[in-house]
Amino acid sequence: MxxxxxxxxxxxxxxxxxxxxxxxxxxxxxxxxxxxxxxxxxxxxxxxxxxxxxxxxxxxxxxxxxxxxxxxxxxxxxxxxxxxxxxxxxxxxxxxxxxxxxxxxxxxxxxxxxxxxxxxxxxxxxxxxxxxxxxxxxxxxxxxxxxxxxxxxxGGDPLDANTPDWLAARWRAAYGEDIARQIAAAHLDGAAVDLTIPTDAAAWAERVGGVALGLGSVRLADVDAPVASLPGYAEGAWWVQDAAAALPARLLAAAPGERIADLCAAPGGKTAQLAAAGASVVAVDRSGARLDRLRKNLERLGLSAEVRVADALSLDEDGAFDAVLLDAPCSATGTIRRHPDVAWTKTEADIGRLADLQCRLLGKAAALVRPGGRLVYCTCSLEPEEGEAQVAAFLGREPGFERVSVTADEVAGQAEMIDRHGDLRTLPCHLPLSSEGIPVVRRGGLDGFFAARLRRKA
CATH class of the missing domain: 1.10.940.10 (NusB-like)
Incomplete structure (x- = not known):
C-alpha cells in the first residue's frame, strides 16, 4: 500500500x-x-x-x-x-x-x-x-x-462549457445545433425515477405518488422518494427502470409461452418485462455478479427465468428462439443525465471498439431467431454508429431480415421518438415537463435509447 x-x-x-x-x-x-x-x-x-x-x-x-x-x-x-x-x-x-x-x-x-x-x-x-x-x-x-x-x-453553456468537445461535435453532426443544445441542457437537469408496472399503471401511480407517462411507465413525482419503502415494492408489484429502457422489451411484444433469449441481460429489467408477459426467458450475461443481482430482482418480483452465465457469442442454439432481445454493450452516452461520469470516462475510440462487438453480437442474435421470429436490437447510446448505422449495415448483409417499423401508438403518440426509418430513437430532451397530457413532475426527459425491431422472413 x-x-x-x-x-x-x-x-x-x-x-x-x-x-x-x-x-x-x-x-x-x-x-x-x-x-x-x-x-x-x-x-x-x-x-x-x-x-x-x-x-x-x-x-x-x-x-x-x-x-x-x-x-x-x-x-x-x-x-x-x-x-x-x-x-x-x-x-x-x-x-x-x-x-x-x-x-x-x-x-x-x-x-x-x-x-x-x-x-x-x-x-x-x-x-x-x-x-x-x-x-x-x-x-x-x-x-x-x-x-x-x-x-x-x-450560468454557462451546457454544450460548449459542460460537454467534452468530441461529444459535442458528434451530437451537432448527428442531431443539429438546436437538438444538441437541448440534449446538453437535459443532462444538467438530472434523471427522474421511473417504475415499470406490469398491470394497472394508473392505479399504481396514485398509490406510489407518481404519474402515468402513457408509455407504460410511472414516473415518481418526488425524485428523492425512498423507493424500497413505497407501496408495492416488497410485494414485487413493480421495479425501477427508466421509461426509455422499458420500451425495447415492449416493442418485442412477448406472448405467453414464447421462448425468448435476453442477451446481455443484467441487471434484469427487460428480463422481468418478458417474464411478466408469460414468456419462457433465457437470460444470458457474461457477468456472474450482475446476474446475481438479476436473480434477486426476479425473486422479489415473483418471476422466473433460465439464467446463464455465458458469452452470448458462444450460444449454440441457432433457430431455437421465437424472439431475441439484444441490449448490446455500448458507450452509454444516452445515460449521462443519470450517470454523468460517463461523459468524462468514455473516449471516441471506445465507440469504434464497441461498434465492432455490437456487429458480432447482432449477427449471433440473428442466428438464434427462428423463421418468422423477431429480433429487437437496442443500445443506450446517442451515437449513430451504435444504433442507426449498425442496423443499416445489418440489413445490408442479412437479406433474410426485414424491419418492422415502430408506430406512434406504441410510444403514446410521441412521434418524435421514431426516426425516418421507423426505428425508436429517444433523446434526453424528449418528454419534457410540459409534454401534453403529462402532469407536472420534478424532472422530465428520458434516457437516450435506440431500438430497431426486425423480423426473420418466414
Whole structure:
C-alpha cells in the first residue's frame, strides 16, 4: 500500500467524529480517481471501498456530492480557472478534485457553506499530497462562496462549457445545433425515477405518488422518494427502470409461452418485462455478479427465468428462439443525465471498439431467431454508429431480415421518438415537463435509447 493510502486509512478511523467528513472524503476519492485515471465506476468503487464506514445518510451525501461534481464538471472547471491566478492544477488531480467537490457543494447542493469550505480544508490538511495547499483550498472556496450569486447568474453553456468537445461535435453532426443544445441542457437537469408496472399503471401511480407517462411507465413525482419503502415494492408489484429502457422489451411484444433469449441481460429489467408477459426467458450475461443481482430482482418480483452465465457469442442454439432481445454493450452516452461520469470516462475510440462487438453480437442474435421470429436490437447510446448505422449495415448483409417499423401508438403518440426509418430513437430532451397530457413532475426527459425491431422472413 502507498503511504498516502495508509494515511487515508488512518484518517478514515477518525472521520466519524466530524459529521459529513467521511462522506466528503469518499466523494473526493471518487472524483480524484476519475480526473487522475479516467476511471469508470469511480463513485461505486469509492463507496465500496468505504464499506461499512458510511451509514446510509453519509453514503447518500457522498453520492450527491460526487454526482453533482460529475454533472457540472466542465462548468466547475471554468469557475475555478477564472479564480486561480495560475490556472487549473491539471497535474494535481487530487487538488482539482477537492476544489471541484467543494465548489459543487456551494453552488449546487443544499449544504452549509461553512461545512463545504471547512471540511474541504480539513481533507486537504489530512492528505500528505495536499497539506501545504490547505490555504489555497480555503481561499478559492471562500471566493466561490462570496461570488456564488454572480456565478449562478452567469450560468454557462451546457454544450460548449459542460460537454467534452468530441461529444459535442458528434451530437451537432448527428442531431443539429438546436437538438444538441437541448440534449446538453437535459443532462444538467438530472434523471427522474421511473417504475415499470406490469398491470394497472394508473392505479399504481396514485398509490406510489407518481404519474402515468402513457408509455407504460410511472414516473415518481418526488425524485428523492425512498423507493424500497413505497407501496408495492416488497410485494414485487413493480421495479425501477427508466421509461426509455422499458420500451425495447415492449416493442418485442412477448406472448405467453414464447421462448425468448435476453442477451446481455443484467441487471434484469427487460428480463422481468418478458417474464411478466408469460414468456419462457433465457437470460444470458457474461457477468456472474450482475446476474446475481438479476436473480434477486426476479425473486422479489415473483418471476422466473433460465439464467446463464455465458458469452452470448458462444450460444449454440441457432433457430431455437421465437424472439431475441439484444441490449448490446455500448458507450452509454444516452445515460449521462443519470450517470454523468460517463461523459468524462468514455473516449471516441471506445465507440469504434464497441461498434465492432455490437456487429458480432447482432449477427449471433440473428442466428438464434427462428423463421418468422423477431429480433429487437437496442443500445443506450446517442451515437449513430451504435444504433442507426449498425442496423443499416445489418440489413445490408442479412437479406433474410426485414424491419418492422415502430408506430406512434406504441410510444403514446410521441412521434418524435421514431426516426425516418421507423426505428425508436429517444433523446434526453424528449418528454419534457410540459409534454401534453403529462402532469407536472420534478424532472422530465428520458434516457437516450435506440431500438430497431426486425423480423426473420418466414
Amino acid at each position: 502507498t503511504p498516502r493510502r495508509n494515511a487515508a486509512s488512518a484518517n478514515d478511523a477518525s472521520d466519524g467524529a466530524v459529521a459529513g467528513l467521511a462522506a466528503r472524503r469518499t466523494a473526493h476519492e471518487a472524483v480524484a480517481a476519475l480526473l487522475g485515471k479516467g476511471r469508470a465506476f469511480a463513485l461505486e468503487d469509492a463507496l465500496a471501498q468505504a464499506g461499512g464506514r458510511l451509514d446510509p445518510g453519509e453514503a447518500a451525501l457522498a453520492r450527491a456530492i460526487a454526482t453533482a461534481t460529475f454533472r457540472r464538471l466542465g462548468l466547475l472547471r471554468t469557475v475555478l480557472a477564472e479564480r486561480m491566478s495560475q490556472g487549473l492544477p491539471e497535474d494535481q488531480p487530487r487538488l482539482l478534485a477537492l476544489l471541484a467537490t467543494g465548489s459543487a457543494q456551494i453552488l449546487d447542493l443544499a449544504v452549509a457553506d461553512h461545512a463545504a469550505v471547512d471540511l474541504s480544508v480539513r481533507l486537504a490538511k489530512a492528505d500528505p499530497d495536499l497539506g501545504h495547499l490547505a490555504g489555497l483550498v480555503n481561499a478559492v472556496l471562500r471566493r466561490v462562496t462570496r461570488e456564488r450569486d454572480a456565478i449562478l447568474a452567469a
